[in-house]
Amino acid sequence: MTSTTRIKQMKFFSSFAIATVIGTGLLATKSAEAKPFIYIDNYAYGGTTGQCLKNAKQVLENHNFNPSNVNTTLQRERVVSITGYHQKEYLVAEIQCDQKMGVTVLGVSGLDNDITYEYYKKLHKAEW
Numbered sequence: 001m002t003s004t005t006r007i008k009q010m011k012f013f014s015s016f017a018i019a020t021v022i023g024t025g026l027l028a029t030k031s032a033e034a035k036p037f038i039y040i041d042n043y044a045y046g047g048t049t050g051q052c053l054k055n056a057k058q059v060l061e062n063h064n065f066n067p068s069n070v071n072t073t074l075q076r077e078r079v080v081s082i083t084g085y086h087q088k089e090y091l092v093a094e095i096q097c098d099q100k101m102g103v104t105v106l107g108v109s110g111l112d113n114d115i116t117y118e119y120y121k122k123l124h125k126a127e128w
Contacts, residue, residue: 041106
């Protein structure tokens, strides 16, 4: 085998290896891609943050969420939020109560679009 033939083979194998690595990387990136689906809305609210927090916790529990995280770091500004993780589905819901602005915000996030939207609609219809 001549040195020219070896160089040509090395170039071919190097090009093939690079193409294989890039192709595999592209395929792996595409198949491993996770897309969280997020639905958010806000509503007018005229109650206190305490009432909102109590009722939001009950609504989350009624829909199989474990309201485990209450954020009161902005309570002096009359803003609180509660986060719940669903007991059976890969979902998280958060309800924020902002008495100062007179609004409450609902957000639901999950990996399955249909299930995420289903629970978003359920929580959207609920009152807190």
